[in-house]
Each structure stands twice: as structure tokens, then as C-alpha cells.
Amino acid sequence: xxxxxxxxxxxxxxxxxxxxxxxxxxxxxxxxxxxxxxxxxxxxxxxxxxxxxxxxxxxxxxxxxxxxxxxxxxxxxxxxxxxxxxxxxxxxxxxxxxxxxxxxxxxxxxxxxxxxxxxxxxxxxxxxxxxxxxxxxxxxxxxxxxxxxxxxxxxxxxxxxxxxxxxxxxxxxxxxxxxxxxxxxxxxxxxxxxxxxxxxxxxxxxxxxxxxxxxxxxxxxxxxxxxxxxxxxxxxxxxxxxxxxxxxxxxxxxxxxxxxxxxxxxxxxxxxxxxxxxxxxxxxxxxxxxxxxxxxxxxxxxxxxxxxxxxxxxxxxxxxxxxxxxxxxxxxxxxxxxxxxxxxxxxxxxxxxxxxxxx
Numbered sequence: 001x002x003x004x005x006x007x008x009x010x011x012x013x014x015x016x017x018x019x020x021x022x023x024x025x026x027x028x029x030x031x032x033x034x035x036x037x038x039x040x041x042x043x044x045x046x047x048x049x050x051x052x053x054x055x056x057x058x059x060x061x062x063x064x065x066x067x068x069x070x071x072x073x074x075x076x077x078x079x080x081x082x083x084x085x086x087x088x089x090x091x092x093x094x095x096x097x098x099x100x101x102x103x104x105x106x107x108x109x110x111x112x113x114x115x116x117x118x119x120x121x122x123x124x125x126x127x128x129x130x131x132x133x134x135x136x137x138x139x140x141x142x143x144x145x146x147x148x149x150x151x152x153x154x155x156x157x158x159x160x161x162x163x164x165x166x167x168x169x170x171x172x173x174x175x176x177x178x179x180x181x182x183x184x185x186x187x188x189x190x191x192x193x194x195x196x197x198x199x200x201x202x203x204x205x206x207x208x209x210x211x212x213x214x215x216x217x218x219x220x221x222x223x224x225x226x227x228x229x230x231x232x233x234x235x236x237x238x239x240x241x242x243x244x245x246x247x248x249x250x251x252x253x254x255x256x257x258x259x260x261x262x263x264x265x266x267x268x269x270x271x272x273x274x275x276x277x278x279x280x281x282x283x284x285x286x287x288x289x290x291x292x293x294x295x296x297x298x299x300x301x302x303x304x305x306x307x308x309x310x311x312x313x314x315x316x317x318x319x320x321x322x323x324x325x326x327x328x329x330x331x332x333x334x335x336x337x338x339x340x341x342x343x344x345x346x347x348x349x350x351x352x353x354x355x356x357x358x359x
Contacts, residue, residue: 002194006185006201009233009242010358013203015184017192022237026192027245027294028184029357035060035094036181037350038103039084040172043096045074055082055096062093069097081172084181089352102169103182103190104161104215106150107135111169113143121326127151131158140166149193157218164214186211189219191329199223202232245294246355252287254280259291261353265300266292272306281305281317289324292332298349302342318343 002025006015017026030036035057043055043063052066053074065082074080086095102109108119116135122128131150140162150158171177182190185199185208199222201208212220226232233239244250250257255272268288272280288303308314318334321343325332331348338344 001198002196003236004185004188004196004199005233005236005238006199006203006205007228007232008203009239012357013184014233014242015188016233016238016242017188017194017196018236018238022241024238024241024245024294025194026188027242027296027354028187029296029351029354030184031352031357034087035063035084036183037084037087037187038179039181040081040100040179042079042081042176042178045076045078045080047076048074054093055080057094060094061088063096064093065096065098069099071098081176086350087352089349089356100169100172101145102165102179104147104165105190106131106147106153106158106161107165108145108147109162109165109169110143110145111173116144116146119145119147121148122146122151123148124151134158135162138162142166142169160217161215180207183208187329189216193327195219196222200226200232202226202228242354242358245291246358250287250291252280252284255284257284257287257291259295259297261297261355265302266297268301268303270303270305277306277308278313278316281308281313282320285317285321286324289321289328289332292325292347293328293330295355296351296353298330298347298353301345301347302338303345304342307341314341321345 001020003018004015005018013030013032015028016024018024041057043057046054046056050067052064053070055063055065057063063082080098082096082098083100084094085097088094100111102111116132118128118132128146128151131146131153134155135144138159144162168179172179199219201223209220209223212223248258248260250259258269258271260267270281270284292301305317314337318336322334325334330350333346335344335346
């Protein structure tokens with residue numbers, strides 16, 4: 001039985017997909033009061049240079065739009081609708097874009113666009129092509145990207161979601177309505193293929209209920225509210241699991257991982273004991289993908305695996321990691337081995353890491 005648990009722990013708002021025994025398969029964290037990933041709002045153009053454009057977001061401070069994401073000829077002082085593509089962290093401003101997107105479970109709506117695309121992650125191409133035909137014939141305004149999960153959606157569910165997202169997009173473009181962004185539970189619902197059997201929240205969130213009723217009516221009746229506070233996470237065994245995700249060392253059968261985030265990169269050392277190294281490294285690769293996602297690590301990631309006797313074994317480890325990373329909602333790209341036999345990867349940042357969010 002899978003539960004989407006929503007509550008507060010260590011000063012942060014969290015949403016966790018939990019299996020039996022408190023095993024976490026997905027974790028998202030929000031910082032209360034912060035401008036959130038996916039938020040859409042109007043801002044004043046302050047100034048533009050060769051690198052990009054600085055935009056005044058009013059009470060939310062300032063954001064930066066890279067030159068590659070900004071339309072040409074934006075005059076200073078004019079208003080422009082932008083979307084947060086990465087939240088602020090350390091000394092960096094929120095990263096903004098003029099290209100808007102509203103994600104759902106089955107599709108991503110593109111307000112102001114007109115084309116319909118298939119996601120590069122789509123595997124069942126014939127089924128997704130059928131979903132594309134349904135959207136083309138629907139006459140809904142705006143463009144869409146069909147996600148991999150579209151292949152499993154009924155026509156009614158796909159159209160209900162696309163209609164809801166399209167109405168939201170029209171309100172943003174035509175009425176100037178803002179969008180507060182994707183909260184932690186919304187990110188899990190749209191990004192994780194597994195459907196929760198229960199959604200239990202200890203946080204008041206009227207918008208989540210409305211969002212579910214409009215976009216995922218099959219899930220709206222699974223949302224219940226409790227008033228247990230942090231004891232709710234404790235009852236599911238989540239507190240110890242989350243604390244473990246903040247630890248430097250991760251024990252795994254036959255050895256451990258040592259995970260060291262630094263200012264420049266994330267270093268992961270894989271230590272094996274007496275276990276057979278190839279089998280151990282396979283398990284370690286799968287656990288690395290899980291730890292990186294749950295800890296929400298980003299940027300350059302460098303992994304030091306034990307030396308394996310055969311070059312083919314090292315390639316198998318890389319492919320196992322690449323396969324596990326393919327399930328990550330952020331782009332987790334495995335680049336390959338360096339001349340020093342370090343396995344290198346990069347992962348896109350959209351929200352702060354777990355350690356940056358908790359007290």
C-alpha cells in the first residue's frame with residue numbers, strides 16, 4: 001500500500017511517497033514563504049546585459065532570466081510574464097523563463113503555444129500517438145507535451161486533465177492570473193508514475209483539494225486531513241528515514257556510500273567490504289540513483305566506484321545507473337568515466353536540496 005504523506009518535519013513542509021515499512025520512494029520539500037518552482041507571475045524588466053535580464057518580482061525580490069530564455073527587445077520598465085524554472089539558492093537569484101508550462105500526470109500544457117509533442121521519455125509510442133490524436137481533435141487552446149504516463153490514461157482522464165490545465169493557462173494569459181507553482185505534493189503526483197492509494201495531509205491546503213478535483217478527480221476522494229502534526233511522520237517511520245537522508249554515510253549490504261556535497265560538486269565514494277565487487281557495485285548504483293533523487297542533489301556528481309576486474313563490468317554499472325536515473329523527474333545525465341575512472345554525471349536543479357531546506 002502506498003501513501004502520499006504530507007506534513008511538517010524539521011521546519012520544512014514535506015511530501016513523501018511511502019511504501020510498507022516506511023520505505024520512501026519519493027520525497028519533495030517546500031520552504032514556507034519562498035517563491036516556488038513553477039510559479040508564474042508578472043514582473044518589471046529592470047535591466048538587460050549580455051548574460052540576461054534582471055526582473056523585479058515585487059515582494060518576491062529579483063529574478064534572473066538567462067539570455068537564451070528571454071525574448072529579444074524587452075524594454076526596461078515593461079511588464080512581462082515569467083515562470084520560475086529553478087528556485088533561489090545560496091547567492092543565486094531565482095532562474096526565470098518566458099516559456100510557460102503547466103504540468104499534469106499525463107501531459108504538460110504550454111500556454112500560448114499550438115503544437116503537440118511527445119515526451120522523449122515516452123516508451124509506448126503508438127499509445128501516446130493515440131493520445132496525441134485525442135488532444136488534436138479536442139480543440140483545446142495552447143500546446144501540449146504528452147508524458148510517458150499518457151499511454152496509460154483513459155480518454156476521459158486525459159481530456160479532464162488537459163481541459164483543467166488549458167483553463168488555467170488561459171486565465172494566466174488573458175486575465176493576468178498568477179500561479180503559485182507546484183507544491184511538494186503536486187510535484188510527486190505529477191512526477192511519480194505510481195498512484196497513491198491514500199493522500200494524508202496534516203497541513204491545510206485548500207488549493208491542493210481544488211487542484212485534485214480539477215486535474216485528477218480520481219484522486220480527490222483519497223485526500224484526507226489529520227491534525228497529528230510531526231507525530232504523523234513518526235507513526236509512519238519517516239523521521240528516522242529522513243534523518244538518514246541527511247547523514248554523510250549510507251550503509252548498504254556489503255559496504256557503504258559516503259556522500260559529500262560541496263560548493264563545486266557532489267562527491268560519492270563507494271566502499272565495499274568483503275562482498276563480491278560486481279554485485280555490490282550494481283546494488284550501489286541503484287541506491288545512488290535513489291539517494292540523489294531523495295536528497296535532491298544537483299549539479300556535477302562524481303562517483304568513485306571500486307575498480308572492477310573487467311571493463312565490461314564497469315560499463316554494466318554505468319548502464320544500471322543510467323537506467324535507474326531515467327526515472328528521475330529532473331534530468332539526471334550520466335556522462336561516463338573520466339580518465340581517472342571516476343563516473344561523472346550532472347543533475348538539473350529546480351528546488352533546493354533536502355539539507356538546504358531543513359532546520
